[in-house]
Amino acid sequence: MNRILFALIVFFSAACSGTNESSEKTANADATQAANAKTYACPMQCEGDKTYTQAGKCPVCKMDLEEIALLDTDSTAHDHQ
Structure with missing residues (x-):
């Protein structure tokens, strides 16, 4: 019984930690993409x-x-230098 309980704890711990790593990678990729995004506006x-x-x-x-x-x-403020 203890072995089954231990196996379940290990299984769920591994499953949860994998999800966190994936979420962190996705968040980092989104931040990089946002930083590389360019924005354009009419000069007038x-x-x-x-x-x-x-x-x-x-x-x-x-x-x-x-x-x-x-x-x-x-903010919606822009740097028009």
Whole structure:
């Protein structure tokens, strides 16, 4: 009986630890992808603070969208230097 109980504890411990490692790897990959993501906006701010994930043309004034750097991931403020 003790062997079965011990085997179950070991099994569940191993199963739970594998899930945590997978979750940590996924979280690290998401953070890296977010850090590498580029954001674009119209230099004339035709659409206010609206941003895009790909370069292209502003749908309003047709100017090329410019890459911007976000100051804070929780903020909509942009660095337009």
